[in-house]
Amino acid sequence: MKAYTSYKKKNGILREFKKNHQLYLMCIPAIVFLIAFSYIPMAGIYMAFTDHKLLDGIFGSQFVGLRWFKAFFGVDTGSGTRFNGMGLKSVYNTLYINLFGLIFGTAVPITIAICFNEIKNKGFKKITQSAMFFPYFLSWIVVGAIINAFFANSTGMINRVLVNLGQQRVRWYAEPWHWKGIIITADVWKWCGYNSIIYMAAMSNFDPSLYEAATVDGANRFQMIWRITLPLLKPTVIVLTLMSIGRIFFGDFGMIYGIVGNNSLLYDEVAVIDTYVYSAMKSLGFSYTTAIGLMQSVLGLILVSLANHFAKKINDGEGLF
Amino acid sequence: MDAPAVNIKNRIHTSIGDKLVKIFSITFIAIIAIACLYPLLMVLSVSFSDNSVVAKKGFSVIPQKATLDTYVYLFARSGSRILRSYIVTICITIAGTLGAMIVTSMISFSLSIRDLKYRNAISFFCNFTIIFSAGLVPWYIVCSQVYHLRDTYFALILPSMFSVWNMFLLRTYFSSIPVSLYESARLDGASWLQIWWKVGLPLNKTGMLTVGMMYALNYWNEWWNALMFIDDKNKFPLQYILYNVMSNVNAIMSGRVPPGAAANIKLPSETMKMAVTIITIGPIIFLYPFIQKYFVNGIMTGAVKE
Numbered sequence: 001m002k003a004y005t006s007y008k009k010k011n012g013i014l015r016e017f018k019k020n021h022q023l024y025l026m027c028i029p030a031i032v033f034l035i036a037f038s039y040i041p042m043a044g045i046y047m048a049f050t051d052h053k054l055l056d057g058i059f060g061s062q063f064v065g066l067r068w069f070k071a072f073f074g075v076d077t078g079s080g081t082r083f084n085g086m087g088l089k090s091v092y093n094t095l096y097i098n099l100f101g102l103i104f105g106t107a108v109p110i111t112i113a114i115c116f117n118e119i120k121n122k123g124f125k126k127i128t129q130s131a132m133f134f135p136y137f138l139s140w141i142v143v144g145a146i147i148n149a150f151f152a153n154s155t156g157m158i159n160r161v162l163v164n165l166g167q168q169r170v171r172w173y174a175e176p177w178h179w180k181g182i183i184i185t186a187d188v189w190k191w192c193g194y195n196s197i198i199y200m201a202a203m204s205n206f207d208p209s210l211y212e213a214a215t216v217d218g219a220n221r222f223q224m225i226w227r228i229t230l231p232l233l234k235p236t237v238i239v240l241t242l243m244s245i246g247r248i249f250f251g252d253f254g255m256i257y258g259i260v261g262n263n264s265l266l267y268d269e270v271a272v273i274d275t276y277v278y279s280a281m282k283s284l285g286f287s288y289t290t291a292i293g294l295m296q297s298v299l300g301l302i303l304v305s306l307a308n309h310f311a312k313k314i315n316d317g318e319g320l321f
Numbered sequence: 322m323d324a325p326a327v328n329i330k331n332r333i334h335t336s337i338g339d340k341l342v343k344i345f346s347i348t349f350i351a352i353i354a355i356a357c358l359y360p361l362l363m364v365l366s367v368s369f370s371d372n373s374v375v376a377k378k379g380f381s382v383i384p385q386k387a388t389l390d391t392y393v394y395l396f397a398r399s400g401s402r403i404l405r406s407y408i409v410t411i412c413i414t415i416a417g418t419l420g421a422m423i424v425t426s427m428i429s430f431s432l433s434i435r436d437l438k439y440r441n442a443i444s445f446f447c448n449f450t451i452i453f454s455a456g457l458v459p460w461y462i463v464c465s466q467v468y469h470l471r472d473t474y475f476a477l478i479l480p481s482m483f484s485v486w487n488m489f490l491l492r493t494y495f496s497s498i499p500v501s502l503y504e505s506a507r508l509d510g511a512s513w514l515q516i517w518w519k520v521g522l523p524l525n526k527t528g529m530l531t532v533g534m535m536y537a538l539n540y541w542n543e544w545w546n547a548l549m550f551i552d553d554k555n556k557f558p559l560q561y562i563l564y565n566v567m568s569n570v571n572a573i574m575s576g577r578v579p580p581g582a583a584a585n586i587k588l589p590s591e592t593m594k595m596a597v598t599i600i601t602i603g604p605i606i607f608l609y610p611f612i613q614k615y616f617v618n619g620i621m622t623g624a625v626k627e
Contacts, residue, residue, distance in 0.1 A: 016438045022513035023431040027443055030428035033483035036468070037460065038450035044459025058462070112353060115346035124347075128354035130613060135357050137605050139542035141564045145598040146360045148567060149367070149380065155591045157363070160379035193357065194620060201621040220338040254545060261568040277457050286458050293456020304452045
C-alpha cells in the first residue's frame, strides 16, 4: 500500500513536469543566476572555519574551528594576526547609523505623506513630489559629490556661509565626529520621497467614511490626523520597521563608500560592517572576513525570521514574504 | 492618492486649527522639496559658471558668468575617456536591462500561473537568497576565481542581472491578467513560450516598463561591481570615473597625503567636479519627467501587496 502511494506521488511529480515543462523551463535562466551568484558562494562559507591560503584552495586549507570568530571578539587566538578592534566598532557604527536612519527615515516620510494629503493644489503637489522623488535616482557617488560641494574646506557652501557670518571655517573632511550625522541626513534625504510614496499608497486605501463621520462630529483636520490617519498607518509602519530591524546589522556599503570613499581620517568613525569586511578582505585575509560576513548573515536570518513571525501576528497571517 | 476630501463648503467657519494645519503642510512640503532640489540646481549652475568667479564668490543657484568653458575643457582634455565610459555605461545599461527583462519576465510569468504546482517551492528558492546570503567575500572569490569575471564587461552585467524583488513586483503585475486570456491561446495549441511572448508581455506593458526602468536605473548607477572587479581604465563605467575623481579629492582634503605628493596631484576645480557630476547624472535629468510615473507606479504596486 505504501509502495503504491509513493509510486503514485512520483507519478504525480512526473505528470506535473510533463504537463507544465515549458513553464518550468522558463524559470531555469533565473534559477541559474540564483545558483551561480547566491547558492554556489554559500559553499565558500567553509572558509570561515579554515586558515585560507590561496594555493591550498577553499577546501584544501587547514581547518581552524572558531579561531576567527574568537578573534573578532578580541580573544587572543595566538595566530599571530593582530586585530585593531575595528570589528566591534564597525558593529556599533552600523547599529548607530541604521537606528537613527530608521527613526528619521520613518518620521520624515510620514510627515510628508500626511502634509501632502492636506494640500489641495494639484500643480503644487505635482512639482513638489517631483522634486522630493529626484534624489532617489542619484547614485551614492553623485550624492557624495554633492556633499563635497557643501562641505569642502575652502570652496564648500557651508564654510562660505560660516565665513560670511564671521565664524571660523570648519575642516569637515578632517573632523570625523560630524560624519555620522551627515550620513544619516543624506540617507533620509535620498529616500524621503520614495518612502513617502509608500505611505501615500497606504493612505489611499483608507475608508473615506471615517473622515466624513469625523467631519459631521465637528473634528478639525488636526484631530483627524491624530485620531484617524496615524492609527490607521500603524500597521504599515510596524511592517516596514520590522523589515528594517531584520536588516539592522547590514550597513549600506554604497552609501558609506560613495560619501566618504577611502578617506582614512573619517573611515573609523563611519565604517560599517560591510565596508569593514571589504577593506579587511585584503589586509586581514579572506577567512576572517568570511567569518564576519557569516555572523552578519546568520544574525540577519534570525532577525528576519523573528520579524516575519511578528508581522504575521499583527497582519492577520500575512508575513513579510 | 488623496485622502477623502472633506466637504468644507458645508462648514461656515473653517477653524483656526484647520488653517494652521494647512499652513504647516504647505510650508513643510515646500521646505523639503527645496531641500531636495536645491543641491542639484546648485551643481547644475556651478557647472555652467566661470571657475574664477566661483572660486572667489562661492556657489550660487544662478550661473555666474554663464559659460560652457568647463564642459569644453573637460571634453578637450579627457573627452575620449569620458566618452568611452559613457559608451560603456550605455552598453551595459542596454545589454543588462534587456537580459534582465527576458530572465525576469519569463520566471514572473511562469510563477503567476496558478496551475503551476511547484511555484511556491520556486518562490521560496528565490526568497531564501534575500534572507540569507554567503556574504561579500565568498561571493567575490567565486566571481573572480571561478567565473573569472575580473576586468571583463560581464562583471558589470551578470551579477545584477536577476533581482528577486523585481521578480516579485513583475509577478504582481502578471497576476492581474485574467487566466482566461491564456486559456483560449492554449486551446489554439500555443506553447507557454508563445503565450508569454504574444499574450503575456503585450498585456503587461506597464509592468514591463516599470521593472525595466528599475533595472535600467540600477545599471546606469552601477559602480559597485566596477569597484570590485575592474582595474582596466578602459572598462570604467561613468559612475566609477566620478568615484575616482572624488576619492582623489577626499584623500587630499583629509590631509593624509604628504604635502609633496599632494602638490603633484592636481585637484580638479569646483566647476570641473560639478560638470563631471552632471555628466554622470546624464540622461536621467532629461528623462525624469517621463520616467518618474513608472517608478511611482512600481512603488505603489509593491506597497499595496504588503
